[in-house]
Structures are given as structure tokens and as C-alpha cells.
Amino acid sequence: MPKYEHDGRIYEVDEDGFLQEPDLWNETVARDFAASEDVPEMTDAHWVVVNYLRNYYLQFGIAPMVRKVVKETGFKLTQIYELFPSGPAKGACKVAGLPKPTGCV
Amino acid sequence: MPEDQPKPTPLLDELETGPWPSFVTEIKRAAENNPASADLLGLLERSYQDRKGHWKHGGIVGVRGYGSGVIGRYNDIPDEFPNVAQFHTLRVNHPSGWFYTSDALRTLADIWERHGSGLTNLHGATGDIILLGARTDQLEATFQDLTAAGFDLGGSGSAMRTPSCCVGQARCEWACFDTMKFCNNLTQAYQDEMHRPPFPYKFKVKASGCPNDCVAAIARADLSIIGIWKDDIRQDDAAVAEYAAAGLDIARDVCARCPGQCMEWTGAHLTIDNRDCKRCMHCINVMPKALRPGVERGAAILIGAKAPIVQGALLSSVLVPFVPEAEIEATVRELLARIWEFWDEYGKNRERIGELIQRVGMAAFLDGIGLEPRPEMVAFPRDNPFVFFQKEDTK
Ligand code: HEM
Ligand code: HEM
Ligand code: SF4
Ligand code: SF4
Numbered sequence: 406m407p408k409y410e411h412d413g414r415i416y417e418v419d420e421d422g423f424l425q426e427p428d429l430w431n432e433t434v435a436r437d438f439a440a441s442e443d444v445p446e447m448t449d450a451h452w453v454v455v456n457y458l459r460n461y462y463l464q465f466g467i468a469p470m471v472r473k474v475v476k477e478t479g480f481k482l483t484q485i486y487e488l489f490p491s492g493p494a495k496g497a498c499k500v501a502g503l504p505k506p507t508g509c510v
Numbered sequence: 511m512p513e514d515q516p517k518p519t520p521l522l523d524e525l526e527t528g529p530w531p532s533f534v535t536e537i538k539r540a541a542e543n544n545p546a547s548a549d550l551l552g553l554l555e556r557s558y559q560d561r562k563g564h565w566k567h568g569g570i571v572g573v574r575g576y577g578s579g580v581i582g583r584y585n586d587i588p589d590e591f592p593n594v595a596q597f598h599t600l601r602v603n604h605p606s607g608w609f610y611t612s613d614a615l616r617t618l619a620d621i622w623e624r625h626g627s628g629l630t631n632l633h634g635a636t637g638d639i640i641l642l643g644a645r646t647d648q649l650e651a652t653f654q655d656l657t658a659a660g661f662d663l664g665g666s667g668s669a670m671r672t673p674s675c676c677v678g679q680a681r682c683e684w685a686c687f688d689t690m691k692f693c694n695n696l697t698q699a700y701q702d703e704m705h706r707p708p709f710p711y712k713f714k715v716k717a718s719g720c721p722n723d724c725v726a727a728i729a730r731a732d733l734s735i736i737g738i739w740k741d742d743i744r745q746d747d748a749a750v751a752e753y754a755a756a757g758l759d760i761a762r763d764v765c766a767r768c769p770g771q772c773m774e775w776t777g778a779h780l781t782i783d784n785r786d787c788k789r790c791m792h793c794i795n796v797m798p799k800a801l802r803p804g805v806e807r808g809a810a811i812l813i814g815a816k817a818p819i820v821q822g823a824l825l826s827s828v829l830v831p832f833v834p835e836a837e838i839e840a841t842v843r844e845l846l847a848r849i850w851e852f853w854d855e856y857g858k859n860r861e862r863i864g865e866l867i868q869r870v871g872m873a874a875f876l877d878g879i880g881l882e883p884r885p886e887m888v889a890f891p892r893d894n895p896f897v898f899f900q901k902e903d904t905k
Contacts, residue, residue, distance in 0.1 A: 420584050420596075421570045443574060471668070471708055472854050482706050492577035492706065495570045505570055 411437035421495070423505040430459070430502030442496040444489060451488050451500075454478050458501035468498050468506045516541055519551050521558040537629065546627040546643050549593035553585055564591075571598050571646055573653040576705045579663025580649055596646050597627070601664035602639040602656060603697065603704075606690035607677040608632075617659045625652040636714065637674030637725075638664040668860075669707035670700050675717040676724040678737075684794070685719030686737030686807040687835045692717050695839055700846075709850070710857035715842075720803060721791045727815070728826045732863045733849070734812040735842060739804035740832055742784040743793070749800035750780045764793050808834040811842065813849070814864030824864040827872065831886035848879040 406425070409418045414437055417425040422441055424430065435455055439447050447455075457478050461469045474493055475482055482493075489496030494506045516538070526532045534551070541548035557564050569582020581599040588595035602618070618639065622628055627643030634640040639661075644652060653663065664672035673696045676682070678689030696715060697704070703713075716727035719737040727734035754760055760780065765773040772786035773793060780800075782793075794801045811833060812826035833841045849863065852875065857866050867875045876883055 421582060423570075470710065470859050472710075475708075482708050483702060486575055486577070486706055490574040491572055494577060494707075495572055505568075 409438070409441060411440055419505060421499075421505055423499050424502045427462070427502050427504055434502060435500050438500045438502070442489060442491050442499055444496070444500065447500075448488075450480070454480065454485060454488060454493075454497050455501045458497055458503060462501065462503045468494070468503050516548055517552050517555075519555040522551060522555050540628055544628050545593040546597065547629060549591040550597070550627070550629075550643070553587075553591045553594055556587070556590075565597075569598070571649060573649055573663070576663060577707050578666040578669045578705055580644075581666055594643065596644070597642070598644045598646065598649065600626075600641040600644060600649070600652060600656075601634065601636065601666050601672065602641060603662045603664040603672050604633055604637050604639050604674070606675055606693040606697075607680055608637075609677075609680065614659075618656075618661070621652065621655045621659065625655065635730075636664065636671045637716075638672050663705065665704040665707075665712075667707045668709045668711050669705070669713070670703035670709070671712055671714045672704065673697050673700075673715045673717070674725055676719050678717075678719040682719060683798075684722065684737075684791070684803060686739055686803060687719060687809055687838055689717045689719045689735075689737070692735065692839055692842075696842070699843065710853060711860045711862055713850075713863065715846075717809075721789050722795065728812060729815050729823075730817055731815055731826070732813065733842070733846065734815065734826050735809045735838065736812065737807065738789050738810045738832060739807050741804035741806040743782055743787065744802040744804060745780065745782065746800050747779070750797065751778075753797050753800055758797070760797075764796050767792055806834075808832050809838050811845065814862075814867050816862045816864050821865055824862075824868070826864075827867075828887045829881065831884060845879070852878040 406417050407420060407422070409416045409422055414433075416429070416434070416437070419425060424434065424438065436447055439451070444451060454474070457474065458468065461473075469477075471482065471493055474485065478485075480488070485493050485497065489500070498506055519534070522534045525534045537547050537551050541551060553564050564585050564587055566584045566586050569584055571582040572578070572580050579601050581601070583597045583599060585591055585594055585597065619628075619630070622630060622641050625644060625648040626641055629642040631640035631642060641652070656662070673693050675689035675693035676685070678685040678687070680690055702708075713733070714731045715733045715735070716725045716731035717735040718725050718727050721736055721738060723736055727736060750760070758764075760775040765775050769790050769792070770786040770788045772783040774781045794803065809832075810828060811830040813829045814824055815826040816824050829845070830841065853863050853866060856870065856878075857863070861869075872887070873883065
């Protein structure tokens with residue numbers, strides 16, 4: 406099992422660097438994983454996206470479709486890529502501690 | 511066995527024995543200077559032994575700013591095949607009509623030998639240049655080198671896929687519109703939709719210059735643009751006579767095979783009743799010197815084809831029977847905006863547009879995008895009660 410380490414904290418992750426145990430997530434975990442996705446600092450805007458993803462996941466057990474993220478957070482898709490350069494699936498979902506979104510290819 | 515000796519692959523070797531070129535031979539050649547290619551063969555041999563694929567499904571990798579263009583691949587026995595533990599695919603946007611200078615191809619090959627396995631597939635089913643086998647830590651560097659050389663990644667995932675087209679007017683006299691220009695313009699216009707997946711599922715646009723449909727748009731594209739003419743087939747009677755004199759059996763090989771049943775050969779003269787012509791290209795393909803498409807040219811726009819992945823295969827349905835050449839691009843862009851809006855609103859996750867149309871019905875779809883139903887949308891308008899009345903009409 407691959408590991409991801411930040412500031413001395415060690416997490417078990419899958420081969421794409423997604424947190425293996427979503428229950429372990431908290432805001433510190435989010436900041437640690439943000440560092441792996443080219444997000445130097447978690448601003449309010451970042452938290453809007455991350456908290457939306459997190460709450461949706463806790464309620465429905467899956468990641469929302471991209472168009473819902475755009476609609477509900479009020480950010481355009483290009484703005485989401487500015488916040489999370491690796492995109493909503495690889496970047497924002499990883500920071501929000503969601504399991505890897507599947508089967509999109 | 512010394513380290514640099516390739517492992518034996520008796521099952522794969524069988525694939526080299528037939529009369530055709532073999533990918534096994536090609537990958538063996540690549541394996542001479544690339545350890546990933548050697549492990550690739552080893553892993554496939556193992557799959558044949560185990561009767562089980564050893565590639566894991568799906569991975570999420572990418573480059574900065576893009577949500578598509580790279581498809582993550584890992585194998586499930588990485589300790590045994592470490593050189594293909596990560597074997598990601600890059601889709602690179604091909605040029606319209608697949609025209610390259612040999613310099614461009616050498617540049618691509620050099621980039622790929624520096625950063626990846628060196629194995630390529632020109633071209634993938636989407637049309638893109640496929641670079642097979644990158645490690646995660648090489649993706650960003652490959653992307654930088656590609657863009658420096660003037661290339662860009664193509665679409666993958668729930669995105670607009672890289673548009674593709676037939677060679678069209680660059681090489682082909684049948685082309686009823688400039689497919690290459692159309693394809694390039696569309697690619698430039700939808701960079702966001704290609705690189706940052708916004709849709710419920712993939713969306714493919716393909717353009718063919720005539721109904722021969724050399725890119726098979728009608729069977730695989732969500733939106734197909736197929737060149738067509740509105741007026742009569744142009745006919746050169748002297749050239750028809752030459753074909754007859756040269757031994758062509760016009761009655762049997764042309765007229766009898768006309769799906770419109772609208773051609774007649776008296777033995778001396780050919781007549782075509784163009785009102786019943788289905789624009790199938792058969793007669794033109796058989797007698798290219800005597801028959802040509804008409805001069806009032808444009809395209810038909812069709813919707814909804816897909817290969818069988820989640821559900822079965824679908825062929826396209828006609829959406830717009832004829833758009834004049836000058837209006838094709840504007841019409842397609844307007845239609846795409848409306849279609850995507852409808853799909854966004856009603857499409858389920860991983861539901862292609864053709865499946866959505868099947869689910870809600872063509873009448874509801876046409877209503878949703880603001881198009882009037884027309885007889886040309888129906889394969890057999892005289893015996894298919896496809897769209898009769900809307901509910902409100904019957905009150
Ligand atoms: C003078 C008498 C009639 C005339 C001129 C007539 C004419 C027609 C025409 C022009 C059509 C449309 C064909 C097409 O779409 O190409 C049609 C359809 C039809 N007719 Fe008649 N018809 C006559 C009597 C009848 C009778 C007596 C019946 C039944 C008892 C009948 C049953 C039908 C049916 C079921 C259809 C098909 C409707 C559909 O496509 O769903 N017709 N008729
Ligand atoms: C259980 C009874 C019946 C069934 C299941 C039935 C079914 C059908 C079907 C499936 C078609 C073809 C529709 C199409 O091509 O889209 C058709 C056509 C037709 N039926 Fe019937 N039918 C029945 C009874 C009748 C009766 C009783 C009549 C006349 C008295 C009739 C007259 C016609 C006519 C004229 C057509 C041809 C319409 C055209 O050419 O467009 N049918 N029927
Ligand atoms: S689709 Fe038609 S126009 Fe395009 S290359 Fe084929 S024959 Fe020519
Ligand atoms: S194009 Fe096809 S349908 Fe039209 S006249 Fe020729 S063979 Fe017949």
C-alpha cells in the first residue's frame with residue numbers, strides 16, 4: 406500500500422494518491438492533501454468546493470457530477486481548475502478525502 | 511537467465527505465425543531498447559496463461575490545468591512487472607485529416623522515446639495520436655515537450671472528444687464541404703469542453719465530406735456531420751457510354767443495386783430519377799468518371815450513434831436533413847449549445863445523448879432543443895408513426 410506523507414503525518418493512499426480511509430478526514434488532512442495537488446493555500450473559495458463535495462459524499466456515498474458542483478458552488482468550471490489545477494475529480498475530490506471517482510474513461 | 515534476455519512468451523509467439531503483421535513482433539522490437547515494452551509482453555503472456563486481464567480498471571492521473579487527455583493504467587501484479595507498474599496513455603490531438611510532415615512525426619517519436627515506452631498507436635478510435643505507457647512522474651514533462659512542439663492533448667473522460675474528419679477537400683473530389691477546416695475550427699472553439707470534462711459522459715463529433723462517410727461518423731459519433739448535395743447527380747453521358755463499352759454491366763451492378771430504385775439503363779442511356787435518390791454514393795463510386803455529386807452542397811447533421819459499451823450500439827438519426835455549406839459551422843455550434851443544455855438538464859451520469867433520446871423519446875428531445883419534427887428524420891416516413899401529435903394537440 407503506497408503512503409503519502411506531509412509534515413510528519415503519514416496516510417495510506419491508493420496508487421493515485423487518494424486517501425484510503427475516508428473516515429480519517431478532517432481539515433488538517435485536507436490541507437495536507439492540498440499540498441499534493443498544487444494548492445499552496447486553502448482559501449475560503451477552496452473550502453466552499455471541498456465542503457460541498459464532502460457533504461454530498463457523506464449524504465449520498467458518491468462524488469457529485471461535475472455540473473452539480475458547478476451549479477451548487479457557483480464557480481465556473483474554469484474557476485474550479487484555477488483553484489484546483491488538477492481538476493475537480495483528481496484535485497478537489499482528493500483534498501475532500503473522497504474515494505477515487507471511478508470509471509470516467 | 512541473464513538480465514537482458516527477454517523472457518520466453520510461447521503463447522504470444524503463436525500470434526506471429528499467421529500471414530499478417532503482428533503487434534507481438536513490433537513490441538518485441540521495441541523491447542530491445544525499452545524495458546517497459548519487455549514487461550508489457552510479459553504481462554500479456556501472463557494474462558494468456560491466467561486467462562484473466564491484469565490491467566486494473568481506471569486510474570486518475572493528469573497534467574496541470576487539464577482534467578482529460580491522460581488515461582491512468584496500473585497493473586495488478588506490479589512486483590512482477592515493475593516496468594509497467596504505471597503505464598498511462600496520453601491522447602494527443604491529431605491534425606485534421608491526419609496530415610503530418612515527417613518532421614512532426616519524428617518530433618513526436620523523439621519526445622515519446624525520451625519520456626515513455628516509445629510505443630504509439632496511430633491512431634486510436636477517437637482519432638487521436640495515442641502514446642502508450644508513461645510513468646506518472648513523466649506526464650508533466652511529456653506535456654511540456656508536446657506543447658513546445660505545437661501539440662496539445664486530446665479529450666478523454668466525460669468530455670468533448672477530439673473532433674475528427676475525413677481528408678475531405680484536401681484529397682477527395684467527393685467532399686461536399688471543407689471537413690478539415692470545420693474540424694479544426696470546432697477543435698479551437700471547444701478547448702474548454704475538451705480539456706475540462708463538463709458532461710454526463712463522452713461526446714464525439716465527426717465530419718465526413720460525403721455519404722461514403724470515411725470516418726464512420728454515422729455509427730460512432732454523438733453528432734455526425736455528413737456532406738451531401740441537394741440537387742441532381744451530375745451525369746456525363748459520354749463517360750457512361752465508355753463504362754458500358756469497357757464491359758461494366760450497368761443494369762446489374764449499378765441500377766439493380768441502387769437503394770432508391772431510381773436508375774434506369776436502356777442499354778444506351780442512363781436516367782436517374784433524382785427525387786428518389788437516397789444519396790448513398792453507390793452509383794458514383796462505381797462510375798466516378800461519369801457521375802458526380804451535385805453542385806448545391808452542404809451537409810446533413812445526425813445525432814446519437816455510439817458503440818456498445820454500457821448499453822447496446824446505436825446508429826445516428828437525422829437531426830437536420832440539409833444545411834448549406836456556408837451555414838454548417840454556425841448551425842452545428844448553435845445545435846451543440848442546445849443539445850448540451852438539454853443533456854446537462856436531463857442526462858443521467860454516463861448516459862450518452864443517444865440513450866437519453868431513446869429514454870425520453872425523439873419528440874420530447876426535438877421539443878427540448880426547439881426543432882420541428884421533419885419526415886427526413888424518419889427512416890420510412892410513410893409507414894412509421896414516429897411523431898404524430900403532441901399531447902396538447904389532441905386536447
Ligand atoms: C377511400 C378510402 C381510404 C383512403 C383513400 C385511405 C387513404 C389512406 C392514406 C392516404 C393513408 C396514409 C398512407 C401513408 O402514410 O402513406 C392511409 C393510412 C391508413 N389507413 Fe386508410 N384510406 C381509406 C380507407 C381506410 C379504411 C376503411 C381503413 C380501416 C378500416 C383504413 C385504415 C388505414 C390505416 C390503419 C392507415 C395507417 C395509419 C398509420 O400509418 O398509422 N383506411 N389511408
Ligand atoms: C389486431 C389488429 C391489428 C394490428 C395488430 C395491426 C397492426 C398493424 C401494423 C403494425 C401496421 C404497420 C404500421 C407501420 O408500418 O408502422 C399496420 C398497418 C395497417 N393496418 Fe393494421 N393492424 C390491425 C388491424 C387492422 C385492421 C382491422 C385494418 C383494416 C380494416 C388494418 C389496416 C391497416 C392498414 C391499411 C395498414 C397500412 C397503413 C400504411 O400503409 O401506412 N389493420 N397494422
Ligand atoms: S467521406 Fe467522402 S469526401 Fe470524405 S474522404 Fe471519404 S469519399 Fe471523400
Ligand atoms: S446515389 Fe445511391 S440512391 Fe442515389 S441514384 Fe446513386 S445508387 Fe441510387
